[in-house]
Amino acid sequence: DTAVSQTPKYLVTQMGNDKSIKCEQNLGHDTMYWYKQDSKKFLKIMFSYNNKELIINETVPNRFSPKSPDKAHLNLHINSLELGDSAVYFCASSTRTVETQYFGPGTRLLVL
């Protein structure tokens, strides 16, 4: 059973395109996150949702918009993709914000 799943696993696209990444967790957790891991392997939080409510919104360009249709899903939509958006994007979930986080397998985004 997959605890935290993401689709797609790989995403190669052209600059200027719009793309979405989906995340689902079946752990019954209340809190979900999006992280970006760049080429230097620095893992940085982008957004956090608790019970479908946005609670953390880091300094991220407006081109990135998260959407949480329900507690088990947190999707990430990216408009007008830029070269610098190339990274691995990880979704994660936890029971609460100060609890252990469980990560999805990551989505490797390459913008050409």
Add this chain to the structure above:
Amino acid sequence: GQNIDQPTEMTATEGAIVQINCTYQTSGFNGLFWYQQHAGEAPTFLSYNVLDGLEEKGRFSSFLSRSKGYSYLLLKELQMKDSASYLCAVIPGYSSASKIIFGSGTRLSIRP
């Protein structure tokens, strides 16, 4: 500001013991995590410390000193599969909007 420091790279020998240090300066403290991340994979939870002292879990132990802003991860009886990055992460605050801050990770290489 918030800062987490850990060595960038370490090398150790199979069967030996290695200690990975982490120091942090954060405004508030609500727990420290260690995660393991193999190349191309998602981070996975190793340990959580919120009180001072040593937490042992099989071959892995984690130590915390809150007064010194210091933690270490101790890996015993090293195996080749322990070659991975080890991420130290701190939750600095107490509110539901507290976010976890990750260090840049220590890449551990195990040689035969």
